[in-house]
Amino acid sequence: MQKSVSLHTLGCKLNYSETSTLSGEFNKKGFKIADYGEKSDIFVLNTCTVTDNADKECRQIIRSVLHKNPDTYVIITGCYAQLRPNEIASILGVDLVLGTNEKFKLFEYADNFEKKSFSCVFTSPINEVTDFDYAYSSDVDSRTRAFLKIQDGCDYNCSFCTIPLARGGSRSLAINKVIENAQKIIDNGYREIVLTGVNTGDYNYTINNGTVKKYKLIDVLYELDELDVKRIRISSIEPNLLTDEIIQLTKSSGKFCNHFHIPLQSGDMSVLKMMRRRYNTTQYSELIQKLIEEIPGIGIGVDVIVGFPGETDENFENTWKFLDELKVSYLHVFSYSERKDTFAVTLPGNVDITKRKKRSKILRELSLKKKAAFYSKNIGNTENVLFETVKNGSIFGFTGNYIKVKTEANKDYENKIIKVILTGNDSYNYCSGNIIN
Ligand code: SF4
Structure with missing residues (x-):
């Protein structure tokens, strides 16, 4: 019988991107993907360490999932699982705890998703993690934007941050894989690629085939600029890594969001x-x-x-x-x-x-x-808006400079970039806009 799985994410865009990849893996293997909150045979929670009271949140989520279906096989992974595996394993109802390096090997560890009376924990020391588990994925609720993970981990040591402890040192996806995955995203009909990573600006990949060639983020951006993609957005970048070259490319290319x-x-x-x-x-x-x-x-x-x-x-x-x-x-x-x-x-x-x-x-x-x-x-300006899906008689989308725009619902606008004149501002939530025909 076809098993069902529901997945839920806490934390950052990178976590969403990775959950989405896991969901794709389940889908490929013939599992039915259930919405979070729906009854399912398997439940996967991708956790975050930045979340306050991570343990409390984890407990509450697991309790509510098991309340609906006591036989659900519960898997907990992500940064909190890497940092505090035993804390999680002690939560009643958890079947499997997977660390950062084990996240994408879930099917190897899950033992056919047979529920037992104890938890199994698989984690490895984060300083031994050198692999890049690459993920290309779609936004959770729309077919407009896809998150492309190009970098993971961090070599900085900001004094408040546990991310380097949970995700390890900085490592980057091979440049040819970045382009390959970007092309897949484009072929799947997405209009916008959002480049993600823990410290995306620190992208650093070296090819050594006799001659050594080093690729930095700007080199990735130059290559992406050659593809037939409508929009590219960098999700977040450290100020010391936002170089003049990146600024000039953003200014001149027409593909990189302002x-x-x-x-x-x-x-x-x-x-x-x-x-x-x-x-x-x-x-x-x-x-x-x-x-x-x-x-x-x-x-x-x-x-x-x-x-x-x-x-x-x-x-x-x-x-x-x-x-x-x-x-x-x-x-x-x-x-x-x-x-x-x-x-x-x-x-x-x-x-x-x-x-x-x-x-x-x-x-x-x-x-x-x-x-x-x-x-x-920005009122009175004409902007290109990438519209998402129609909801309750309206359709929303984002401009390149990240203004949320609302206009009257029209299915034809979904997943299209359309010129809009911004007409009004509800101050905090969105601008209203009129389509320019
Ligand atoms: S740069 Fe970001 S991820 Fe890296 S240590 Fe600082 S806050 Fe953490």
């Missing part, structure tokens, strides 16, 4: 230093200024963490002022949360939770203000 997501983390010099980030606020603001001058209409998103150990009221005020003056379009705000085995957790100056929440709220409000201003500035 949108960058650039982690800042703090607008205070001393906090940045304690975070062990590889730039200072002056370099960051100069980069933003350069992007604005060079790339017309650019949309810029910024990650920021509040409540890092030792962040005083004055440090936070500096961050607020820095961000207030910065001409960016939105912020992604995170409250610092303690992670075992990081340097940050050993630092003095714990910021209490109420204060973290308050600071987070202040920056979220600033983000809304920035987004509203950015959307308003």
Whole structure:
């Protein structure tokens, strides 16, 4: 009898991309893919370590899945599984725990998905992971964008981050595989490729066949630019890796979106230093200024963490002022949360939770203000919008510079790039737009 599987993801785009690949593998092997929440024979949870209370979240999800179907075979993988496998194995109902290196070997470990009364754990030390488990995948709910993973792991050692511990050192997909996978995505009808990785800007691949040739991210971008793809977006890039060459290619090619997501983390010099980030606020603001001058209409998103150990009221005020003056379009705000085995957790100056929440709220409000201003500035502009699917009498899509646009539903617009004039702004959620015929 055909078995069914339901998969669920916590965390970042990379995790979504990988879950989607696993889903594709199940599909190829003849399993029926059930929606998350539907009854299924197998359940896979791809976890994240950045999530606060990862164990609590895991427990709740497993409980609710088993409540619907007590015989479901439960597999937990992802960053949390790599870092705390035994913690997960002790959760009642878990059958299989797979680390980072084992994630894509799931079928080898699953023992025919026969439920037992104990959990099996398979993980390997992350410093032994050198393989690149490449994944090309589709966005979870649309046929418009596909995430292409080109890099994994990270060699940086930001003091708050456990990702290098969970995913290992930086490694990159062979350039020929990147292009091959990009071509598959195009052949499957996707209009936009989103390049993903843990530290995508650190792409670094060497071919040595007598002569040594090194490929960096810019080389990947040049090759992708030759393909017949409508749009390419870089999901996130560290500021120190966003080079002049990348900026110039974005400006000239017409395929690369005029949108960058650039982690800042703090607008205070001393906090940045304690975070062990590889730039200072002056370099960051100069980069933003350069992007604005060079790339017309650019949309810029910024990650920021509040409540890092030792962040005083004055440090936070500096961050607020820095961000207030910065001409960016939105912020992604995170409250610092303690992670075992990081340097940050050993630092003095714990910021209490109420204060973290308050600071987070202040920056979220600033983000809304920035987004509203950015959307308003674009009213009257003509933009190419990649429309997704019709929902409740409307259709939504995104511009290259990442403005969400709403217009009247029309099935013909689905998965098409259409010229739209932006007519109004509901401030925080989307711009309305009229199709230009
Ligand atoms: S760059 Fe820093 S924050 Fe990002 S994954 Fe690497 S160590 Fe973590």
